[in-house]
Amino acid sequence: MxxxxxxxxxxxxxxxxxxxxxxxxxxxxxxxxxxxxxxEPVARHIVESLAHAVLTANRYPDREFTALRESLAGYLSRDLREQQIAPEQIWAANGSNEIIQQLLQAFGGPGRRVLGFPPTYSMHSIIAAGTGTRWIAAERDADYAISPETAVRAVEQHRPDLVFLCAPNNPTGTALPLETIEAVYDASDGIVFVDEAYAEFMPKGQPTALTLLPGRERLVISRTMSKAFAFAGVRLGYLAADPAIADALRLVRLPYHLSALTQAAAVAALAHAxxxxxxxxxxxxxxxxxxxxxxxxxxxxxxxxxxxxxxxxxxxxxxxxxxxxxxxxxxxxxxxxxxxxxxxxxxxxxxxxxxxxxxxxx
Incomplete structure:
Protein backbone atom coordinates (compact mmCIF):
# COMPACT_ATOMS: atom_id res chain seq x y z
CA MET A 1 0.00 0.00 0.00
CA GLU A 40 33.02 17.38 30.43
CA PRO A 41 32.26 19.09 33.79
CA VAL A 42 28.89 20.22 32.42
CA ALA A 43 28.16 16.78 31.01
CA ARG A 44 28.97 15.23 34.38
CA HIS A 45 26.50 17.54 36.14
CA ILE A 46 23.83 16.74 33.56
CA VAL A 47 24.35 13.00 34.02
CA GLU A 48 24.09 13.37 37.80
CA SER A 49 20.84 15.31 37.40
CA LEU A 50 19.47 12.65 35.07
CA ALA A 51 20.38 9.91 37.54
CA HIS A 52 18.47 11.72 40.28
CA ALA A 53 15.46 12.22 38.00
CA VAL A 54 15.41 8.52 37.08
CA LEU A 55 14.85 7.64 40.74
CA THR A 56 11.43 9.29 40.56
CA ALA A 57 10.61 8.38 36.96
CA ASN A 58 7.75 6.19 38.17
CA ARG A 59 5.87 9.44 38.81
CA TYR A 60 4.65 11.90 36.21
CA PRO A 61 6.89 14.94 35.75
CA ASP A 62 6.06 18.43 36.96
CA ARG A 63 3.37 19.40 34.46
CA GLU A 64 4.28 23.08 34.81
CA PHE A 65 8.07 22.44 34.67
CA THR A 66 8.49 24.99 37.46
CA ALA A 67 12.25 24.74 38.01
CA LEU A 68 12.91 24.83 34.28
CA ARG A 69 10.76 27.92 33.77
CA GLU A 70 12.63 29.69 36.56
CA SER A 71 15.98 28.73 35.02
CA LEU A 72 14.95 29.84 31.53
CA ALA A 73 13.57 33.15 32.84
CA GLY A 74 16.83 33.82 34.65
CA TYR A 75 18.84 32.93 31.55
CA LEU A 76 16.87 35.26 29.28
CA SER A 77 16.96 38.09 31.83
CA ARG A 78 20.74 38.11 32.21
CA ASP A 79 21.40 40.50 29.31
CA LEU A 80 18.28 42.65 29.61
CA ARG A 81 19.06 45.99 31.21
CA GLU A 82 15.69 47.56 31.94
CA GLN A 83 13.40 44.54 32.07
CA GLN A 84 13.22 41.05 33.47
CA ILE A 85 11.51 37.96 32.12
CA ALA A 86 9.26 36.36 34.72
CA PRO A 87 8.82 32.56 34.96
CA GLU A 88 5.12 32.88 34.14
CA GLN A 89 6.13 34.40 30.77
CA ILE A 90 7.97 31.22 29.81
CA TRP A 91 6.60 28.17 28.03
CA ALA A 92 8.70 25.18 26.96
CA ALA A 93 8.23 22.13 24.77
CA ASN A 94 10.08 19.36 22.96
CA GLY A 95 12.05 21.60 20.63
CA SER A 96 10.94 24.91 19.17
CA ASN A 97 9.08 22.93 16.50
CA GLU A 98 6.61 21.79 19.15
CA ILE A 99 6.33 25.40 20.30
CA ILE A 100 5.36 26.34 16.73
CA GLN A 101 2.91 23.45 16.53
CA GLN A 102 1.20 24.36 19.80
CA LEU A 103 1.03 28.01 18.75
CA LEU A 104 -0.68 27.09 15.48
CA GLN A 105 -2.98 24.64 17.25
CA ALA A 106 -4.11 27.42 19.57
CA PHE A 107 -4.23 30.39 17.20
CA GLY A 108 -4.27 28.84 13.73
CA GLY A 109 -6.21 25.92 12.30
CA PRO A 110 -8.84 25.56 9.55
CA GLY A 111 -10.08 28.87 8.24
CA ARG A 112 -7.09 30.77 9.65
CA ARG A 113 -3.97 32.06 7.92
CA VAL A 114 -0.32 32.54 8.82
CA LEU A 115 1.90 34.94 6.89
CA GLY A 116 5.60 34.20 6.35
CA PHE A 117 8.46 35.55 4.25
CA PRO A 118 10.30 32.82 2.29
CA PRO A 119 13.00 31.78 2.08
CA THR A 120 12.64 31.06 5.77
CA TYR A 121 12.64 28.09 8.14
CA SER A 122 10.95 25.28 6.21
CA MET A 123 9.12 23.89 9.24
CA HIS A 124 7.00 27.04 9.54
CA SER A 125 4.97 26.13 6.44
CA ILE A 126 5.13 22.37 7.10
CA ILE A 127 3.67 22.72 10.60
CA ALA A 128 1.09 25.15 9.27
CA ALA A 129 -0.06 22.47 6.84
CA GLY A 130 -0.13 19.86 9.60
CA THR A 131 -2.45 22.03 11.69
CA GLY A 132 -4.73 22.95 8.79
CA THR A 133 -3.55 26.55 8.81
CA ARG A 134 -3.25 28.26 5.43
CA TRP A 135 0.32 29.40 4.71
CA ILE A 136 0.66 32.70 2.84
CA ALA A 137 4.06 33.52 1.36
CA ALA A 138 4.97 37.21 1.12
CA GLU A 139 7.80 38.76 -0.87
CA ARG A 140 11.05 39.95 0.68
CA ASP A 141 13.10 42.94 -0.42
CA ALA A 142 16.42 42.58 -2.21
CA ASP A 143 19.23 40.76 -0.39
CA TYR A 144 16.70 38.78 1.69
CA ALA A 145 15.81 41.87 3.73
CA ILE A 146 12.34 42.77 5.06
CA SER A 147 11.81 46.48 5.53
CA PRO A 148 9.02 47.78 7.78
CA GLU A 149 7.22 49.10 4.71
CA THR A 150 7.37 45.75 2.89
CA ALA A 151 6.20 43.83 5.95
CA VAL A 152 3.31 46.19 6.70
CA ARG A 153 2.18 46.08 3.09
CA ALA A 154 1.96 42.29 3.26
CA VAL A 155 0.08 42.35 6.56
CA GLU A 156 -2.43 44.92 5.28
CA GLN A 157 -2.95 42.95 2.06
CA HIS A 158 -3.56 39.55 3.66
CA ARG A 159 -4.78 40.36 7.21
CA PRO A 160 -3.36 37.11 8.64
CA ASP A 161 -4.23 35.59 11.99
CA LEU A 162 -0.52 35.04 12.67
CA VAL A 163 2.70 36.46 11.27
CA PHE A 164 5.90 34.40 11.42
CA LEU A 165 9.27 36.16 11.36
CA CYS A 166 12.73 34.63 11.69
CA ALA A 167 15.56 36.62 13.31
CA PRO A 168 18.26 35.85 12.31
CA ASN A 169 16.70 34.24 9.28
CA ASN A 170 17.18 30.61 8.38
CA PRO A 171 18.46 29.66 5.77
CA THR A 172 20.07 32.99 4.89
CA GLY A 173 21.55 34.02 8.26
CA THR A 174 20.51 37.61 7.60
CA ALA A 175 19.35 39.99 10.32
CA LEU A 176 15.85 41.34 10.88
CA PRO A 177 15.56 44.91 12.19
CA LEU A 178 13.57 45.42 15.36
CA GLU A 179 11.79 48.23 13.51
CA THR A 180 10.27 45.64 11.16
CA ILE A 181 8.97 43.57 14.08
CA GLU A 182 7.49 46.68 15.71
CA ALA A 183 5.83 47.70 12.45
CA VAL A 184 4.34 44.24 11.92
CA TYR A 185 2.96 44.20 15.44
CA ASP A 186 1.38 47.64 15.06
CA ALA A 187 -0.17 46.69 11.70
CA SER A 188 -1.52 43.33 12.85
CA ASP A 189 -4.27 42.35 15.26
CA GLY A 190 -3.11 38.73 15.48
CA ILE A 191 -0.18 36.82 16.94
CA VAL A 192 3.29 37.98 15.87
CA PHE A 193 5.79 35.15 16.28
CA VAL A 194 9.55 35.77 16.11
CA ASP A 195 11.75 32.69 15.76
CA GLU A 196 15.06 33.51 17.48
CA ALA A 197 16.63 30.05 17.31
CA TYR A 198 20.03 31.58 16.54
CA ALA A 199 19.86 34.67 18.75
CA GLU A 200 22.96 33.72 20.77
CA PHE A 201 25.07 34.00 17.61
CA MET A 202 24.09 37.61 16.98
CA PRO A 203 26.73 40.32 17.62
CA LYS A 204 27.24 40.92 21.33
CA GLY A 205 25.19 43.80 22.64
CA GLN A 206 22.75 43.79 19.74
CA PRO A 207 19.22 43.87 21.19
CA THR A 208 16.86 41.03 20.36
CA ALA A 209 13.10 40.95 20.06
CA LEU A 210 12.91 40.19 23.80
CA THR A 211 13.30 43.94 24.36
CA LEU A 212 10.00 44.50 22.53
CA LEU A 213 7.88 42.34 24.83
CA PRO A 214 6.70 44.95 27.37
CA GLY A 215 3.27 46.21 26.38
CA ARG A 216 2.94 43.81 23.43
CA GLU A 217 0.63 41.01 24.59
CA ARG A 218 0.42 39.35 21.16
CA LEU A 219 4.19 39.15 20.61
CA VAL A 220 5.81 35.71 21.01
CA ILE A 221 9.58 35.11 20.98
CA SER A 222 10.84 31.54 20.65
CA ARG A 223 14.30 30.18 21.45
CA THR A 224 15.95 26.77 21.48
CA MET A 225 18.69 25.00 23.40
CA SER A 226 19.60 22.96 20.31
CA LYS A 227 22.14 25.40 18.90
CA ALA A 228 24.05 27.48 21.44
CA PHE A 229 23.69 24.84 24.17
CA ALA A 230 24.58 21.84 21.94
CA PHE A 231 21.31 20.21 23.02
CA ALA A 232 19.85 19.19 19.66
CA GLY A 233 19.37 15.61 20.85
CA VAL A 234 17.62 16.63 24.05
CA ARG A 235 14.80 18.55 22.30
CA LEU A 236 14.10 21.66 24.35
CA GLY A 237 12.54 24.76 22.86
CA TYR A 238 10.84 27.60 24.70
CA LEU A 239 9.15 30.95 24.30
CA ALA A 240 8.77 34.21 26.15
CA ALA A 241 5.49 36.10 25.92
CA ASP A 242 2.63 37.50 27.95
CA PRO A 243 1.47 34.88 30.51
CA ALA A 244 -1.86 34.63 28.69
CA ILE A 245 -0.05 32.99 25.76
CA ALA A 246 0.99 30.12 28.04
CA ASP A 247 -2.61 29.82 29.18
CA ALA A 248 -3.67 29.39 25.54
CA LEU A 249 -1.04 26.71 24.93
CA ARG A 250 -2.18 24.75 27.98
CA LEU A 251 -5.42 24.15 26.06
CA VAL A 252 -3.64 22.22 23.30
CA ARG A 253 -0.55 20.70 24.91
CA LEU A 254 -0.51 16.99 25.69
CA PRO A 255 -0.52 16.13 29.41
CA TYR A 256 2.96 16.05 30.97
CA HIS A 257 4.47 16.85 27.57
CA LEU A 258 7.97 17.56 28.97
CA SER A 259 9.60 14.49 30.49
CA ALA A 260 11.32 14.62 33.86
CA LEU A 261 14.59 13.71 32.13
CA THR A 262 14.31 16.58 29.66
CA GLN A 263 13.58 19.02 32.47
CA ALA A 264 16.48 17.78 34.59
CA ALA A 265 18.98 17.90 31.73
CA ALA A 266 17.95 21.42 30.70
CA VAL A 267 18.06 22.85 34.24
CA ALA A 268 21.54 21.39 34.72
CA ALA A 269 22.81 22.81 31.44
CA LEU A 270 21.38 26.26 32.16
CA ALA A 271 23.30 26.29 35.44
CA HIS A 272 26.45 26.28 33.30
CA ALA A 273 25.39 28.91 30.77
Whole structure:
Protein backbone atom coordinates (compact mmCIF):
# COMPACT_ATOMS: atom_id res chain seq x y z
CA MET A 1 0.00 0.00 0.00
CA UNK A 2 1.20 3.52 -0.84
CA UNK A 3 0.56 6.73 1.04
CA UNK A 4 -1.78 7.81 -1.75
CA UNK A 5 -3.97 4.76 -1.04
CA UNK A 6 -4.70 5.86 2.53
CA UNK A 7 -7.65 8.08 3.48
CA UNK A 8 -5.33 10.95 4.38
CA UNK A 9 -6.69 14.49 4.74
CA UNK A 10 -7.17 16.14 1.36
CA UNK A 11 -5.05 19.14 2.31
CA UNK A 12 -2.09 16.85 3.09
CA UNK A 13 -2.13 14.99 -0.24
CA UNK A 14 0.96 15.65 -2.33
CA UNK A 15 2.95 17.20 0.52
CA UNK A 16 6.42 15.99 1.47
CA UNK A 17 7.79 15.73 5.03
CA UNK A 18 10.82 17.53 6.41
CA UNK A 19 13.66 16.04 4.44
CA UNK A 20 17.13 16.92 5.69
CA UNK A 21 19.36 13.99 4.65
CA UNK A 22 20.54 11.70 7.46
CA UNK A 23 23.83 10.13 6.45
CA UNK A 24 26.80 8.88 8.43
CA UNK A 25 29.68 11.12 7.41
CA UNK A 26 32.80 12.44 9.06
CA UNK A 27 31.72 16.06 8.72
CA UNK A 28 27.96 16.61 9.18
CA UNK A 29 27.48 20.31 8.48
CA UNK A 30 23.94 20.32 7.13
CA UNK A 31 21.39 20.89 9.93
CA UNK A 32 23.05 23.67 11.94
CA UNK A 33 23.90 21.53 14.94
CA UNK A 34 26.51 22.66 17.42
CA UNK A 35 29.36 20.31 16.48
CA UNK A 36 31.28 21.07 19.67
CA UNK A 37 30.97 18.48 22.43
CA UNK A 38 29.42 19.52 25.74
CA UNK A 39 32.27 20.36 28.19
CA GLU A 40 33.02 17.38 30.43
CA PRO A 41 32.26 19.09 33.79
CA VAL A 42 28.89 20.22 32.42
CA ALA A 43 28.16 16.78 31.01
CA ARG A 44 28.97 15.23 34.38
CA HIS A 45 26.50 17.54 36.14
CA ILE A 46 23.83 16.74 33.56
CA VAL A 47 24.35 13.00 34.02
CA GLU A 48 24.09 13.37 37.80
CA SER A 49 20.84 15.31 37.40
CA LEU A 50 19.47 12.65 35.07
CA ALA A 51 20.38 9.91 37.54
CA HIS A 52 18.47 11.72 40.28
CA ALA A 53 15.46 12.22 38.00
CA VAL A 54 15.41 8.52 37.08
CA LEU A 55 14.85 7.64 40.74
CA THR A 56 11.43 9.29 40.56
CA ALA A 57 10.61 8.38 36.96
CA ASN A 58 7.75 6.19 38.17
CA ARG A 59 5.87 9.44 38.81
CA TYR A 60 4.65 11.90 36.21
CA PRO A 61 6.89 14.94 35.75
CA ASP A 62 6.06 18.43 36.96
CA ARG A 63 3.37 19.40 34.46
CA GLU A 64 4.28 23.08 34.81
CA PHE A 65 8.07 22.44 34.67
CA THR A 66 8.49 24.99 37.46
CA ALA A 67 12.25 24.74 38.01
CA LEU A 68 12.91 24.83 34.28
CA ARG A 69 10.76 27.92 33.77
CA GLU A 70 12.63 29.69 36.56
CA SER A 71 15.98 28.73 35.02
CA LEU A 72 14.95 29.84 31.53
CA ALA A 73 13.57 33.15 32.84
CA GLY A 74 16.83 33.82 34.65
CA TYR A 75 18.84 32.93 31.55
CA LEU A 76 16.87 35.26 29.28
CA SER A 77 16.96 38.09 31.83
CA ARG A 78 20.74 38.11 32.21
CA ASP A 79 21.40 40.50 29.31
CA LEU A 80 18.28 42.65 29.61
CA ARG A 81 19.06 45.99 31.21
CA GLU A 82 15.69 47.56 31.94
CA GLN A 83 13.40 44.54 32.07
CA GLN A 84 13.22 41.05 33.47
CA ILE A 85 11.51 37.96 32.12
CA ALA A 86 9.26 36.36 34.72
CA PRO A 87 8.82 32.56 34.96
CA GLU A 88 5.12 32.88 34.14
CA GLN A 89 6.13 34.40 30.77
CA ILE A 90 7.97 31.22 29.81
CA TRP A 91 6.60 28.17 28.03
CA ALA A 92 8.70 25.18 26.96
CA ALA A 93 8.23 22.13 24.77
CA ASN A 94 10.08 19.36 22.96
CA GLY A 95 12.05 21.60 20.63
CA SER A 96 10.94 24.91 19.17
CA ASN A 97 9.08 22.93 16.50
CA GLU A 98 6.61 21.79 19.15
CA ILE A 99 6.33 25.40 20.30
CA ILE A 100 5.36 26.34 16.73
CA GLN A 101 2.91 23.45 16.53
CA GLN A 102 1.20 24.36 19.80
CA LEU A 103 1.03 28.01 18.75
CA LEU A 104 -0.68 27.09 15.48
CA GLN A 105 -2.98 24.64 17.25
CA ALA A 106 -4.11 27.42 19.57
CA PHE A 107 -4.23 30.39 17.20
CA GLY A 108 -4.27 28.84 13.73
CA GLY A 109 -6.21 25.92 12.30
CA PRO A 110 -8.84 25.56 9.55
CA GLY A 111 -10.08 28.87 8.24
CA ARG A 112 -7.09 30.77 9.65
CA ARG A 113 -3.97 32.06 7.92
CA VAL A 114 -0.32 32.54 8.82
CA LEU A 115 1.90 34.94 6.89
CA GLY A 116 5.60 34.20 6.35
CA PHE A 117 8.46 35.55 4.25
CA PRO A 118 10.30 32.82 2.29
CA PRO A 119 13.00 31.78 2.08
CA THR A 120 12.64 31.06 5.77
CA TYR A 121 12.64 28.09 8.14
CA SER A 122 10.95 25.28 6.21
CA MET A 123 9.12 23.89 9.24
CA HIS A 124 7.00 27.04 9.54
CA SER A 125 4.97 26.13 6.44
CA ILE A 126 5.13 22.37 7.10
CA ILE A 127 3.67 22.72 10.60
CA ALA A 128 1.09 25.15 9.27
CA ALA A 129 -0.06 22.47 6.84
CA GLY A 130 -0.13 19.86 9.60
CA THR A 131 -2.45 22.03 11.69
CA GLY A 132 -4.73 22.95 8.79
CA THR A 133 -3.55 26.55 8.81
CA ARG A 134 -3.25 28.26 5.43
CA TRP A 135 0.32 29.40 4.71
CA ILE A 136 0.66 32.70 2.84
CA ALA A 137 4.06 33.52 1.36
CA ALA A 138 4.97 37.21 1.12
CA GLU A 139 7.80 38.76 -0.87
CA ARG A 140 11.05 39.95 0.68
CA ASP A 141 13.10 42.94 -0.42
CA ALA A 142 16.42 42.58 -2.21
CA ASP A 143 19.23 40.76 -0.39
CA TYR A 144 16.70 38.78 1.69
CA ALA A 145 15.81 41.87 3.73
CA ILE A 146 12.34 42.77 5.06
CA SER A 147 11.81 46.48 5.53
CA PRO A 148 9.02 47.78 7.78
CA GLU A 149 7.22 49.10 4.71
CA THR A 150 7.37 45.75 2.89
CA ALA A 151 6.20 43.83 5.95
CA VAL A 152 3.31 46.19 6.70
CA ARG A 153 2.18 46.08 3.09
CA ALA A 154 1.96 42.29 3.26
CA VAL A 155 0.08 42.35 6.56
CA GLU A 156 -2.43 44.92 5.28
CA GLN A 157 -2.95 42.95 2.06
CA HIS A 158 -3.56 39.55 3.66
CA ARG A 159 -4.78 40.36 7.21
CA PRO A 160 -3.36 37.11 8.64
CA ASP A 161 -4.23 35.59 11.99
CA LEU A 162 -0.52 35.04 12.67
CA VAL A 163 2.70 36.46 11.27
CA PHE A 164 5.90 34.40 11.42
CA LEU A 165 9.27 36.16 11.36
CA CYS A 166 12.73 34.63 11.69
CA ALA A 167 15.56 36.62 13.31
CA PRO A 168 18.26 35.85 12.31
CA ASN A 169 16.70 34.24 9.28
CA ASN A 170 17.18 30.61 8.38
CA PRO A 171 18.46 29.66 5.77
CA THR A 172 20.07 32.99 4.89
CA GLY A 173 21.55 34.02 8.26
CA THR A 174 20.51 37.61 7.60
CA ALA A 175 19.35 39.99 10.32
CA LEU A 176 15.85 41.34 10.88
CA PRO A 177 15.56 44.91 12.19
CA LEU A 178 13.57 45.42 15.36
CA GLU A 179 11.79 48.23 13.51
CA THR A 180 10.27 45.64 11.16
CA ILE A 181 8.97 43.57 14.08
CA GLU A 182 7.49 46.68 15.71
CA ALA A 183 5.83 47.70 12.45
CA VAL A 184 4.34 44.24 11.92
CA TYR A 185 2.96 44.20 15.44
CA ASP A 186 1.38 47.64 15.06
CA ALA A 187 -0.17 46.69 11.70
CA SER A 188 -1.52 43.33 12.85
CA ASP A 189 -4.27 42.35 15.26
CA GLY A 190 -3.11 38.73 15.48
CA ILE A 191 -0.18 36.82 16.94
CA VAL A 192 3.29 37.98 15.87
CA PHE A 193 5.79 35.15 16.28
CA VAL A 194 9.55 35.77 16.11
CA ASP A 195 11.75 32.69 15.76
CA GLU A 196 15.06 33.51 17.48
CA ALA A 197 16.63 30.05 17.31
CA TYR A 198 20.03 31.58 16.54
CA ALA A 199 19.86 34.67 18.75
CA GLU A 200 22.96 33.72 20.77
CA PHE A 201 25.07 34.00 17.61
CA MET A 202 24.09 37.61 16.98
CA PRO A 203 26.73 40.32 17.62
CA LYS A 204 27.24 40.92 21.33
CA GLY A 205 25.19 43.80 22.64
CA GLN A 206 22.75 43.79 19.74
CA PRO A 207 19.22 43.87 21.19
CA THR A 208 16.86 41.03 20.36
CA ALA A 209 13.10 40.95 20.06
CA LEU A 210 12.91 40.19 23.80
CA THR A 211 13.30 43.94 24.36
CA LEU A 212 10.00 44.50 22.53
CA LEU A 213 7.88 42.34 24.83
CA PRO A 214 6.70 44.95 27.37
CA GLY A 215 3.27 46.21 26.38
CA ARG A 216 2.94 43.81 23.43
CA GLU A 217 0.63 41.01 24.59
CA ARG A 218 0.42 39.35 21.16
CA LEU A 219 4.19 39.15 20.61
CA VAL A 220 5.81 35.71 21.01
CA ILE A 221 9.58 35.11 20.98
CA SER A 222 10.84 31.54 20.65
CA ARG A 223 14.30 30.18 21.45
CA THR A 224 15.95 26.77 21.48
CA MET A 225 18.69 25.00 23.40
CA SER A 226 19.60 22.96 20.31
CA LYS A 227 22.14 25.40 18.90
CA ALA A 228 24.05 27.48 21.44
CA PHE A 229 23.69 24.84 24.17
CA ALA A 230 24.58 21.84 21.94
CA PHE A 231 21.31 20.21 23.02
CA ALA A 232 19.85 19.19 19.66
CA GLY A 233 19.37 15.61 20.85
CA VAL A 234 17.62 16.63 24.05
CA ARG A 235 14.80 18.55 22.30
CA LEU A 236 14.10 21.66 24.35
CA GLY A 237 12.54 24.76 22.86
CA TYR A 238 10.84 27.60 24.70
CA LEU A 239 9.15 30.95 24.30
CA ALA A 240 8.77 34.21 26.15
CA ALA A 241 5.49 36.10 25.92
CA ASP A 242 2.63 37.50 27.95
CA PRO A 243 1.47 34.88 30.51
CA ALA A 244 -1.86 34.63 28.69
CA ILE A 245 -0.05 32.99 25.76
CA ALA A 246 0.99 30.12 28.04
CA ASP A 247 -2.61 29.82 29.18
CA ALA A 248 -3.67 29.39 25.54
CA LEU A 249 -1.04 26.71 24.93
CA ARG A 250 -2.18 24.75 27.98
CA LEU A 251 -5.42 24.15 26.06
CA VAL A 252 -3.64 22.22 23.30
CA ARG A 253 -0.55 20.70 24.91
CA LEU A 254 -0.51 16.99 25.69
CA PRO A 255 -0.52 16.13 29.41
CA TYR A 256 2.96 16.05 30.97
CA HIS A 257 4.47 16.85 27.57
CA LEU A 258 7.97 17.56 28.97
CA SER A 259 9.60 14.49 30.49
CA ALA A 260 11.32 14.62 33.86
CA LEU A 261 14.59 13.71 32.13
CA THR A 262 14.31 16.58 29.66
CA GLN A 263 13.58 19.02 32.47
CA ALA A 264 16.48 17.78 34.59
CA ALA A 265 18.98 17.90 31.73
CA ALA A 266 17.95 21.42 30.70
CA VAL A 267 18.06 22.85 34.24
CA ALA A 268 21.54 21.39 34.72
CA ALA A 269 22.81 22.81 31.44
CA LEU A 270 21.38 26.26 32.16
CA ALA A 271 23.30 26.29 35.44
CA HIS A 272 26.45 26.28 33.30
CA ALA A 273 25.39 28.91 30.77
CA UNK A 274 28.76 30.74 30.72
CA UNK A 275 30.69 27.55 29.93
CA UNK A 276 28.17 26.50 27.31
CA UNK A 277 28.07 29.90 25.65
CA UNK A 278 31.87 29.96 25.37
CA UNK A 279 31.32 27.62 22.42
CA UNK A 280 29.30 30.33 20.69
CA UNK A 281 32.32 32.60 20.32
CA UNK A 282 34.32 29.78 18.72
CA UNK A 283 31.51 28.94 16.31
CA UNK A 284 30.99 32.60 15.37
CA UNK A 285 34.69 32.87 14.59
CA UNK A 286 34.46 29.91 12.20
CA UNK A 287 31.32 31.36 10.61
CA UNK A 288 33.14 34.62 9.97
CA UNK A 289 36.12 32.69 8.62
CA UNK A 290 33.89 30.95 6.08
CA UNK A 291 32.31 34.25 5.03
CA UNK A 292 35.75 35.80 4.62
CA UNK A 293 37.34 32.95 2.67
CA UNK A 294 34.57 31.88 0.29
CA UNK A 295 34.93 34.89 -2.05
CA UNK A 296 38.51 33.86 -2.85
CA UNK A 297 37.06 30.54 -4.04
CA UNK A 298 34.66 32.34 -6.36
CA UNK A 299 31.51 32.26 -4.22
CA UNK A 300 29.36 34.98 -2.69
CA UNK A 301 28.81 34.44 1.03
CA UNK A 302 25.94 36.22 2.72
CA UNK A 303 26.81 37.97 6.00
CA UNK A 304 25.42 35.75 8.74
CA UNK A 305 24.32 36.30 12.33
CA UNK A 306 23.64 32.59 12.84
CA UNK A 307 25.84 29.48 13.07
CA UNK A 308 25.77 28.81 9.33
CA UNK A 309 26.60 30.48 6.03
CA UNK A 310 24.56 30.63 2.83
CA UNK A 311 26.77 30.95 -0.22
CA UNK A 312 25.80 31.57 -3.83
CA UNK A 313 27.54 31.26 -7.18
CA UNK A 314 27.20 27.47 -7.25
CA UNK A 315 26.68 26.41 -10.86
CA UNK A 316 25.09 23.07 -10.02
CA UNK A 317 24.17 22.81 -6.30
CA UNK A 318 23.29 19.13 -6.47
CA UNK A 319 26.54 18.25 -8.21
CA UNK A 320 28.53 20.21 -5.62
CA UNK A 321 26.51 18.61 -2.83
CA UNK A 322 27.30 15.12 -4.17
CA UNK A 323 30.96 15.92 -4.72
CA UNK A 324 31.35 17.08 -1.12
CA UNK A 325 29.43 14.05 0.11
CA UNK A 326 31.94 11.82 -1.67
CA UNK A 327 34.58 13.59 0.40
CA UNK A 328 32.67 12.76 3.62
CA UNK A 329 31.15 16.25 4.01
CA UNK A 330 27.39 16.76 4.29
CA UNK A 331 26.03 20.28 3.74
CA UNK A 332 22.55 21.48 2.73
CA UNK A 333 20.78 22.30 -0.50
CA UNK A 334 18.00 24.59 0.74
CA UNK A 335 16.33 25.03 -2.63
CA UNK A 336 17.66 28.51 -3.40
CA UNK A 337 18.97 28.57 -6.99
CA UNK A 338 22.76 28.33 -7.27
CA UNK A 339 23.17 28.32 -3.48
CA UNK A 340 24.14 25.97 -0.67
CA UNK A 341 24.27 26.31 3.11
CA UNK A 342 27.00 25.07 5.44
CA UNK A 343 27.06 24.89 9.23
CA UNK A 344 29.98 26.55 11.00
CA UNK A 345 31.72 23.87 13.05
CA UNK A 346 35.10 23.40 14.65
CA UNK A 347 38.33 24.86 13.15
CA UNK A 348 39.21 21.44 11.72
CA UNK A 349 35.76 21.02 10.16
CA UNK A 350 35.94 24.49 8.63
CA UNK A 351 39.41 23.88 7.21
CA UNK A 352 38.40 20.53 5.72
CA UNK A 353 35.25 21.99 4.15
CA UNK A 354 37.07 24.97 2.61
CA UNK A 355 39.88 22.78 1.25
CA UNK A 356 37.42 20.29 -0.23
CA UNK A 357 35.34 23.06 -1.85
CA UNK A 358 38.49 24.67 -3.27
CA UNK A 359 39.45 21.36 -4.90
CA UNK A 360 36.16 21.09 -6.79
CA UNK A 361 35.92 22.34 -10.38
CA UNK A 362 33.82 25.46 -10.79
Missing amino acids: ALSDLPIRDDLRGLTPYGAPQKHVRYALNVNENTHPIP PEMLAMVDDIAAQRDRIVAELPALGYHAWPSQANFVLFEGVTDPQATFRALLERDILIRDVGIPHALRVTAGTPDETAFFLAALAALPR
